[in-house]
Amino acid sequence: MAFPTSLPVPRTPDSMEAPALRWGILGPGWIAEQFVESLQAHTRQQVVAVGSRSADRAQDFADRYGIETAVGGYDQLVGLDDVDIIYVATPHKNHLEHAVMSMDAGKHVLIEKPIALNAAQAREIAAKAEETGVFCAEALWTLFQPKWDVLRQVLADGGLGTVKSVYADYGEYFADDHRILDPGLAGGPLLDLGTYPIAYVTSLLGPANQVAAVGQPDPRGVNGQLAATMTHAEGAMSVIATTVYGWTRNEIKIVGTEGVLTVEALHNSPGPISVTSADRGTTLTHDEPFGDQVAGLHYQATEAARRIAAGETQTPIRTLVSSIVSMEAMDAIRREIGITFEAAGLVE
Ligand SMILES: NC(=O)c1ccc[n+]([C@@H]2O[C@H](COP(=O)([O-])OP(=O)(O)OC[C@H]3O[C@@H](n4cnc5c(N)ncnc54)[C@H](OP(=O)(O)O)[C@@H]3O)[C@@H](O)[C@H]2O)c1
The missing domain is CATH 3.40.50.720 (NAD(P)-binding Rossmann-like Domain)
Structure with a gap:
């Protein structure tokens, strides 16, 4: 390493x-x-x-x-x-x-x-x-974009040493009429925005073990914001936060014993990543141009097309098990805070 x-x-x-x-x-x-x-x-x-x-x-x-x-x-x-x-x-x-x-x-x-x-x-x-x-x-x-392949290779090569923690947030501002504020559509930031930080931490560190979470309800009938700290196997920890009240840093930091990898904002869109050595003496950058959904959504579609042509039924980039593990972490966060989707018809 x-x-x-x-x-x-x-x-x-x-x-x-x-x-x-x-x-x-x-x-x-x-x-x-x-x-x-x-x-x-x-x-x-x-x-x-x-x-x-x-x-x-x-x-x-x-x-x-x-x-x-x-x-x-x-x-x-x-x-x-x-x-x-x-x-x-x-x-x-x-x-x-x-x-x-x-x-x-x-x-x-x-x-x-x-x-x-x-x-x-x-x-x-x-x-x-x-x-x-x-x-x-x-x-x-996000996971299908070129920068995420760079990130996966850095980790697989042991470039960060042992990964100890992941910090990720996602906040955006929404006007009153957005579906994220509609309890009938299972609104609130967790499933819409929080999905990303949760997918990152669970795909990088594995399932959440202990989950500590707090949140604040919004008068419009949904959760307005929440934060969670989770532990994972092999002494790793993650911290995530998500809000509907405004744009937060929207970055990812992956902290390893040899260095820190930063996925710059907006972490879910095309854009650069950098890797800084633990002593902060060296920083290496992958210069992916910043882009929007139109610049980045096609990678997941063409991955599906290649897998289907090869007779495969899943992609290793986002397996169904990894989606289930994400949902399990979100279920646990909701239980901690007391968030339900009853207004959207979900009986649990
Ligand atoms: N990957 C990303 O960056 C990204 C970004 C935004 C959203 N999303 C996801 O995409 C999904 C849709 O989000 P969106 O922002 O595109 O929503 P949207 O603009 O409201 O579109 C949803 C569409 O679903 C249909 N629909 C069916 N049942 C509905 C119902 N009960 N209420 C409202 N619409 C209903 C509507 O089309 P018809 O009524 O015409 O059939 C509507 O146009 C969400 O799950 C969201 O998390 C992903």
């Missing part, structure tokens, strides 16, 4: 080279727009159909993005013969139903984050994927 002399280059393949899948978009909302723009700008993937609860909204989306087929009804979308994979982009509380509906129709699925509302639902999705034999993954897009 030694601090590196240079950083590895990302091994992420060119998205233009991935075999083309025929995509169906389920839920034509905000993230679906970014996703389709990203596919159309950076890949050869074909977006061939879109399904909405409203035929007019489906047609409007199809017209804007030059999509051949628009249907009013998600069941019609998943039943289309010329669709290979469904991108589930509805609110979190609908992910289980829409993922299962798609897989039952024999379609591969890429499910927006969080994969579901809790670990029990995530396990149901994994069981359906196993039963139907289709490809299934959570669209935790």
Whole structure:
């Protein structure tokens, strides 16, 4: 184990080279727009159909993005013969139903984050994927970007020594009418924003053992902000925080015995990472240009396309077990604070 002399280059393949899948978009909302723009700008993937609860909204989306087929009804979308994979982009509380509906129709699925509302639902999705034999993954897009491949290589090479702790936060400001403030849609920052820090700490350190968490309710009926400290195997610890009240640092720090790796803000978007030696004498930087969703969402789609072409049903970048482990940590945080999603119909 030694601090590196240079950083590895990302091994992420060119998205233009991935075999083309025929995509169906389920839920034509905000993230679906970014996703389709990203596919159309950076890949050869074909977006061939879109399904909405409203035929007019489906047609409007199809017209804007030059999509051949628009249907009013998600069941019609998943039943289309010329669709290979469904991108589930509805609110979190609908992910289980829409993922299962798609897989039952024999379609591969890429499910927006969080994969579901809790670990029990995530396990149901994994069981359906196993039963139907289709490809299934959570669209935790950060993990698919080139900088994250650099990070994985630094860790695998022992460049940070033994990883002792991970610090990650995610805060954003939201206007009153945003769905994150709607208790009926399982609002609050944890599932929407906190998903990222939780995915980072659990994929870097493994499942949470002890969990200590505090939070503050918001008068609009959701949790407004929370923080959690967790312990993990082999003496590691993590600290996460998330809020709907404003933009926080939105960085990740991975602290090892030989050095500290920083994923600069916004940690979930394309952007640089740096690695500083424990004595702070040397800093190495991976200069990925800053970018937005359109610049970064395509990597998860082309990873799915390559895995499917190879006959695989999951991606090692975000296995279903890793999604379940994330949901287990979020369940534990919610239990500590007393956050429920009863208003969204979740019975636990
Ligand atoms: N990866 C990322 O960076 C990122 C960013 C934002 C959001 N997301 C995730 O993507 C999902 C959707 O978020 P979004 O911001 O795109 O939401 P959004 O703009 O509200 O879009 C959600 C879409 O789902 C459909 N829908 C179905 N049932 C619904 C219901 N009960 N209430 C509202 N809409 C319903 C609606 O389409 P129709 O009614 O027309 O069918 C709507 O357009 C969430 O799980 C979120 O966590 C990911």
